[in-house]
Amino acid sequence: MNEQESTREPRLRRRALLAATAAIGAGAMIEGPLAGTASAAAFxxxxxGTNYVIDTGASLVFKVSHVNGDLTSLVYKGTEYQGFDGKNSHVESGLGASTVTISQSGTTILVKVVxxxxxxxxxxxxxxNxxxxxxxxADTSVSATRYIVRVKPGLFPNTDPDAWDSATDTVIEAADVFVKPDGTTRSKHYSGLRVMDYDYIGWSTGSVGLWMVRSNHEKASGGPFxxxxxxxxxxxxxxxYEILYYGENQTEAQRFGLQGPYVIAFTDGGAPASALYARNIDTSWADALGLTGWTGASGRGRVAGVGISGRDSAYPYTVGLANADAQFWGTADAGTGYFSIPKVLPGTYTLTVFKGELGVYTGSVTVTAGATTVLNTIAVVNDPATASAIWRIGDWNGTPAGFKNASLMTYAHPSDVRASAWTGDFTVGSSSAGSFxxxxxxxxxxxLAVYFKLTAAQAAAAHVLRIGISTNYINGRPQVTVNGWTSSVPSPPTEPSTRTLTVGSYRGNNVTFTYSVPASAWLTDTSQYNVLRIYVASGSSGTAYLSPGVSVDAIDLLA
Structure with a gap:
């Protein structure tokens, strides 16, 4: 498309209206997800004088500032939804002075902000709509990569875990975690979803829905979890929000390039059309728009795997592709392990098979435009759960799932009244993982103490103790004692440098710590309990829930 900058004269408006009217008169179809029933004559x-005003020809009119590229108005069925505290919707916290142009190509209007x-x-x-x-x-000149749609107060209820009331709720951490009078906690961080868990996020009154439909996150960082x-x-x-790179809980370097489309969608109260979802959307109409960095379907390839052997049927398996430029993922079939990852940019990727969220296989795959790379059955050989253990607490799946308070922590603060006490010594053979x-x-x-007995034969030999964590906070890592024996302090793993455990995320870089416990550490009286104690070591300091900490994946003593 040869983009033409608007001359800001009324004749362009009239020309667009006449073109749209002629198209409808000729029997042209209005195509695309959620095509409206209103007359397209208004398109x-x-x-x-300050903004480009775009009428979609349905029930939505929006404005984009031709000074800085902010979205300054979102009017749906006559109601303004955009803006609070005098702020607009925009990339990051607003770009500032920009070059903004507008053009029309058939039934598409495009605004470009540079x-x-x-x-x-x-x-x-x-x-x-x-x-x-x-x-x-293209680079780090803009620190984060996010788009925020700012929505007026009073239009949707404040009843979700990521909603609060500043008149009644009290700040308990930083400026973004609140406790309500009933002791439950709220924060913008408490949406409780991994990227792969949602297609859209938003609100509905029952008669109006406002949604952000996420993109495929191919240029984002952090993977499917x-x-x-x-x-x-x-x-x-x-x-x-559509967040592609953010300073919190980040496990990878940021990626650069064109990301999208992501979609602001209005509905009559229901969910946005599934045709808008990243896994379904047909973007062929964008091929002719001249988007810088755009790669259409013909310039992409696919990866397909015959199957995955050695799986544990109790867990879902995800296959991820990642390199410095892009990331993609797909879910393996529960019965066969077959997987297919479409619309992949050409390149060579690290392929990781995840059991739950724990990487249990790593390989390499090369993707070519217009072709399918077919992989033979992948054999999982690095699942720590296959090792013979004297005892094991929890499951090796890359998450703290199954442990006490784990499910609550994706949408609440650890101090929340709904959380059980964070104490909980464990006795092998009688305690459940849910008590740890x-x-x-x-x-x-x-x-925290783990009590266990050994047979005479077991006590006569050295054993390896393993503790897996999914993330930590301020360099926390486990140091252990067994009876009178004390381990050395492990080196800190590479984990996100920001808050983790208090902002709804256990996601980091899964690390397994191993401790070679000598035979001399065990009690020789087989009727007595050996006592393992787990401490958090760190050179950093903090208090309460902002002290050094770890999220536990699994703990076991190998045979």
Missing amino acids: GYSDD HGTLIHYYAARSGE NVYLWTNK YRSLLRHRNDGGGGL PAYIWKDVNNG
Whole structure:
């Protein structure tokens, strides 16, 4: 498409209206997800002197500032939804002075925002109540990569775990975690979802729905299990996010390039059309828009695996592809392990098979445009659960699932009234994994004890103790004692440097610590309990739930 900058004259508006009217008169179809029933004669754009005003020809009119590229208005069925505290919707916290142009190609209007090396796009399609967005970030000149839709207060209820009321709730951590009068906690971090768990996020009144439909995150960082804030709402307004790279809980370096489309979608209260979901969306209409960095379907390939052997049927398996430029993933069939990952950018990728969220196989695969790379059956050989153990607490799956408070911690603070006490010594043979705390902090429940007995033969030999963690906080890592024996302090693993355990995320870089416990450490009286104590070691300091801590995956003593 030869993009033409708007001359901001009324004749462009009239030309767009005439073109749309002629198309309808000729029997042209209004195509695309959620095509509206309203007359497309209104489809077009104008300039109010400060903003480009885009009428989708359905029930949505939105404005984009031609000074800085902010989304300054979202009017759906006559109601303004955009804005709170005088703030607009925009990339990051607003780009500032930018070069903004607008053009129309058939039934698509495209706004292009250029700010230094960053390019952002808005698109409208005739007859749809959607705004399509792309962001192309080329370097670190913009620190994070997110888009936030700021929504006026009072339009949707404040009843979710990521919603709070500043008039009644009290800040208990930083400026973003609140406790309500009933002792439950709320935060913008508490959406409780991994990237692969959701297609969209938003709100509904029953008669109006406002949604952010996420992109495929191919240029994001963190993989399919990444957790980040998705939305927030309080008495002052709300926000919907598409976050591709954020400073919190980040496990990878950021990736650069064009990401999208992600979609702001309005509905009559229901979920957005499934045709908008990243795994379903047909973006062939965008091929002719001239988006910088765009790769259409013909320039992509597919990876397909015949199967995965050595799986544990109790767990889902995910196959991830990652390199410095992109990431993709797919779910393996529960019965055969077959997987297919479509729409992959060409390149060579590290392929990881995840049991739950724990990597149990790593290989390499090369993807070619227009072709399918077929892989023979992959044999899982690195599952720690296959090792013979004298005893094991929890399951090796890369998460604290099954431990005390684990399920609550993706949408609540550890101090939440709904959390059970973080204490909980464990006796092998009589205690359940659900009685052992999911998290251990230096200043909260340090020195948790595991009691166990050994046979004479077992006590006569050295054994390897393993403790797996899914993440830590401020360099926390487990140091152990067994009866009178003390382990050395392990080196700190590479984990996110920000808050983790208190902001709804146990996701980090899974690490297994091993301790060679000598035979001399065991009690010789087989009727007595040996006592393992787990401490959190760190050179960093903090208090309570912001003291050094770890999230536990599994603990076992090998035979």
